Amino acid sequence: MGGAEQEGILLEMGNAGQEAIIAEAEEFVKTEIRPYVNEFEENKGIPLDLINKMAEKGYLAASFPEEYGGLDLDPIYYGQFTEVFGKACVATRSLLTVHTSLVGETLLRFGTIEQKEKWLPQLASGQQIAAFALSEPDIGSDAKNVQTSWYEEDDCYVLNGTKKWITFGHIASMFIIVAINNGKSTAFLVERSSPGIETYPIEGLMAGQATYLAEIQLNHVKVPKENVLGKLNFGFEYVVATALDQGRYSIAWAGLAIAQEALEAMVSYSHKRTQFNQKLRNFQLIRGMIGDAVTKIHAARALCLKAGKLRKEKHPDATMETTIAKYFTSKVAVEVANDALQVHGGNGFTKDYPVERLYREAKVLEIIEGSSQMQQEIISHYGLRNYYKRGKRS
Ligand SMILES: Cc1cc2nc3c(=O)[nH]c(=O)nc-3n(C[C@H](O)[C@H](O)[C@H](O)COP(=O)(O)OP(=O)(O)OC[C@H]3O[C@@H](n4cnc5c(N)ncnc54)[C@H](O)[C@@H]3O)c2cc1C
Structure with a gap:
């Protein structure tokens, strides 16, 4: 019994529309991704043109509702969709993980109406590429204790610190960045164009060389107050x-x-x-x-x-x-x-x-x-x- 049959028996699935999306994704991966995987690694990055093609198909927003430009895959089909990419190419699967799942779906859950209306269609269209920045050079598993800090200044918050291991960080145009103040963390939506942000590619990886992994330096980066995601001090x-x-x-x-x-x-x-x-x-x-x-x-x-x-x-x-x-x-x-x-x-x-x-x-x-x-x-x-x-x- 293959994966599809096992899914059918266990879940009595059968949504023709969502199955068609998976079948089309399989074809897309077969022609646009599979033959070029080694090339992506050698070139140290998937082509931006490929990301645009994925966006045109709606793949960067596969799990988002249609109102935000998504394909509205339910979690089971979205899982299968992730599997289709993950079988062929770690880099495109990683893009789905960080851009769509970690950032997009979290925005869907905690974003204000204004934040969702602003960001989600841009994530869906590929106009913005998103990354999730939690880890740091000295903080990994102990993620509650990040050292990147924020303080309030007039009509904005100011971020300082270093983030490390940020998948797609080198080409991302927006980030969720987690920072701390007085022992309490907050998540911020940060645009790459903000002055004070520098990214540096991380080289020498065992795998996933095409994932644009980066270290991010934040030097007095001003973030508008409306860019807090969720509640202040409840980031973690x-x-x-x-x-x-x-x-x-x-x-x-x-x-x-x-x-x-x-x-x-x-x-x-x-x-x-x-x-x-x-x-x-x-x-x-x-x-x-x-x-x-x-x-x-x-x-x-x-x-x-x-x-x-x-x-x-x-x-x-x-x-x-x-x-x-x-x-x-x-x-x-x-x-x-x-x-x-x-x-x-x-x-x-x-x-x-x-x-x-x-x-x-x-x-x-x-x-x-x-x-x-x-x-x-x-x-x-x-x-x-x-x-x-x-x-x-x-
Ligand atoms: C390829 C790659 C992509 C990544 N992408 C991102 C990203 O996009 N965004 C992001 O924020 N981060 C990212 N990370 C960082 C990743 O989340 C961290 O590497 C991970 O959380 C582990 O932290 P660490 O590497 O600092 O290891 P450490 O926390 O230093 O842990 C080292 C070892 O000690 C073990 N250990 C630690 N604490 C305990 C404990 N209490 N009990 C038992 N064992 C323990 C760990 O399991 C591990 O085996 C990425 C990392 C890699 C390698």
């Missing part, structure tokens, strides 16, 4: 928590995408390669890896679909199930990509085969949007609270 509790939840959902599907692509490569290669006068697929130890990969991927897909269904229903458990899905699929992506490379032997160690790329791309999923250890912390708190049988011996 509302905006950051929501943005990371959206990001984790995207990364859950990104992990599934890498694992699925690696499995398909592993299976195809085992059908083609002959050793000891037999196809690799005939060796039990190879079949063991394939069997494990299929099982893990089906489990990972079930978790993604469950998270998607709960998100669609706005169920209170949606965030926890998203965390569980992100934790699990990123682990599965690393394991399956590792086994897929193993099945390819020496060939897998070269850029001639996609498993080399998948192996490198999988790792970062265990680090971003909250590392696996942070997810374990969250999930274990949930477990300790929910699976404690009071008064019983076990």
Whole structure:
């Protein structure tokens, strides 16, 4: 059973309009992205022309309502849509993660009517490219304690500090930037054209060289008061928590995408390669890896679909199930990509085969949007609270 059939059975899906969008996206990825992925990496960035083409198709706003120029995909179809891009290209998938999920969907949730009307159509049309700036050189997992600061001055707020690891930061024209004042954080919508902003590309990455990763320096950057996103002093509790939840959902599907692509490569290669006068697929130890990969991927897909269904229903458990899905699929992506490379032997160690790329791309999923250890912390708190049988011996 493939992904689509599993989705059909688990969720009784069947929205022809949304399915047509996914099918068209598959075609788009096949012709516009897949053949050029290595080129994107070598050129250290996806072409701006490709971003414009994605915008023209509505892909930069795939999950936004139509009134803002979006395709109105529900969370389940948006997950599948993310998978389509993630199978082929980490950079375009990353653009969807930061631009559409982290920034766009957070704006949808917390933006004022004026903010939404101003920014969302511009994000949809690609007129603005957005990035999410939380992490810093000295602050990663401990994100409540960012050091970038803000203070009030007349009719604006003034930001100072350094942000690091900002995906698409080098070409973004607007950012959500999280800064602190008196121990309390606030999220700001910041335009790149504001005086005092400099970005510097981050080089030497293991994967994702085409994602325009950047460090951002903020030197007395003035932000108009109407550009506070959500409430002043509640940046972490509302905006950051929501943005990371959206990001984790995207990364859950990104992990599934890498694992699925690696499995398909592993299976195809085992059908083609002959050793000891037999196809690799005939060796039990190879079949063991394939069997494990299929099982893990089906489990990972079930978790993604469950998270998607709960998100669609706005169920209170949606965030926890998203965390569980992100934790699990990123682990599965690393394991399956590792086994897929193993099945390819020496060939897998070269850029001639996609498993080399998948192996490198999988790792970062265990680090971003909250590392696996942070997810374990969250999930274990949930477990300790929910699976404690009071008064019983076990
Ligand atoms: C390719 C890439 C893209 C990124 N994109 C963005 C972006 O767009 N925007 C953005 O804001 N950030 C981005 N980041 C930053 C990312 O979110 C951080 O790297 C991540 O939060 C981890 O922080 P850190 O790297 O500082 O690691 P640290 O927090 O220093 O952690 C180091 C290790 O210690 C572990 N650890 C830390 N605290 C604990 C604890 N309490 N218990 C157990 N283990 C712990 C971690 O799990 C990790 O294994 C990106 C990073 C990368 C590599």
